[in-house]
Amino acid sequence: MKSNNAMQSRSIPVVFSPRYDMHLGGIEKRHPFDTRKYGRVFQMLCERSILTGSDHHAPRPVSEAELLVVHTRTYLQSLESAENIAMVAEVGELRSVPVSLLKSHLLEPMLHATGGTLLGVELALQHGWAVNLGAGYHHAKADKGSGFCYFADINLAIHKFLRLRPQSRLMVLDLDAHQGNGVEATLAGDPRVAVVDLFNEGTFPCDLEARRFIQYPFPLKSGCGTDEYLKLLRRELPRILDEERPSFLIYNAGTDILDGDPLGLLAISKEGILERDLLVFVEAQRRGIPILMVLSGGYTQLSAGIIADSLSTIIPMMKARMRA
Numbered sequence: 498m499k500s501n502n503a504m505q506s507r508s509i510p511v512v513f514s515p516r517y518d519m520h521l522g523g524i525e526k527r528h529p530f531d532t533r534k535y536g537r538v539f540q541m542l543c544e545r546s547i548l549t550g551s552d553h554h555a556p557r558p559v560s561e562a563e564l565l566v567v568h569t570r571t572y573l574q575s576l577e578s579a580e581n582i583a584m585v586a587e588v589g590e591l592r593s594v595p596v597s598l599l600k601s602h603l604l605e606p607m608l609h610a611t612g613g614t615l616l617g618v619e620l621a622l623q624h625g626w627a628v629n630l631g632a633g634y635h636h637a638k639a640d641k642g643s644g645f646c647y648f649a650d651i652n653l654a655i656h657k658f659l660r661l662r663p664q665s666r667l668m669v670l671d672l673d674a675h676q677g678n679g680v681e682a683t684l685a686g687d688p689r690v691a692v693v694d695l696f697n698e699g700t701f702p703c704d705l706e707a708r709r710f711i712q713y714p715f716p717l718k719s720g721c722g723t724d725e726y727l728k729l730l731r732r733e734l735p736r737i738l739d740e741e742r743p744s745f746l747i748y749n750a751g752t753d754i755l756d757g758d759p760l761g762l763l764a765i766s767k768e769g770i771l772e773r774d775l776l777v778f779v780e781a782q783r784r785g786i787p788i789l790m791v792l793s794g795g796y797t798q799l800s801a802g803i804i805a806d807s808l809s810t811i812i813p814m815m816k817a818r819m820r821a
């Protein structure tokens with residue numbers, strides 16, 4: 498028994514692989530996406546002894562068969578072309594990079610991170626919580642990628658959860674600055690999933706068609722500040738969780754709501770983001786709802802540090818509750 502407990506204490510439901518980071522000789526930096534954010538978050542958590550470097554879970558990349566559960570074969574085949582890959586990334590220069598390099602250095606990391614979200618479903622069901630230090634590609638649709646999102650990891654996770662727990666309901670809480678249009682369009686109002694989305698309605702993707710499928714839409718204006726944002730979340734989140742009583746919560750925790758983020762265009766302070774993340778975990782935990790967090794957007798160099806700060810509070814808190 499003792500060795501089992503010792504095994505358990507070494508296993509933390511945090512998913513990460515060094516393969517998440519993208520390296521394309523610097524071209525990837527033409528997009529404000531911090532393509533090495535994942536490794537930096539992991540390193541900071543290890544430096545702070547929140548993780549030891551070996552107590553996390555490394556995922557395998559998602560397979561084509563798994564992707565086909567959500568994506569069309571035609572779409573996946575379209576990713577054999579550098580032009581199409583560049584279009585999803587919105588970085589024209591990528592068109593001139595050999596497709597083999599794009600696949601190995603850009604798509605492969607995302608296949609690993611998507612596999613991480615799927616592994617996160619199992620771990621969250623086992624432990625009551627899990628964090629994937631990547632993914633949250635909420636703009637990817639079944640037949641189309643956009644906004645640097647190629648693979649619909651959240652929809653794949655929903656599908657996996659419903660396969661493991663049929664007859665259950667779950668919730669997607671999307672607190673990235675952008676509307677989670679890929680998740681929403683792909684779900685198309687599936688009654689087993691409630692979508693809560695707080696998003697800047699004045700910026701990308703402005704997808705009115707997909708917006709019809711958000712059960713709890715909270716459109717925000719550009720420049721929305723910390724007090725207004727947290728007041729809304731503190732008022733609405735407990736109410737919605739009580740109303741919906743989901744059996745699982747997928748939390749898309751984009752840090753692009755940060756004041757100064759060039760793509761999010763909201764004005765939430767760093768402290769506000771830490772409070773937001775804590776609030777979500779506390780409210781889920783209070784109701785015994787397993788929660789899976791994925792990182793999603795965050796387009797400043799501060800993003801990795803904010804995620805690490807947030808997880809430096811959340812991981813010890815959730816670990817303590819696992820022991821209790």
Ligand SMILES: [Zn+2]
Binds near residue numbers: 673674751753761793
């Ligand atoms: Zn975003």
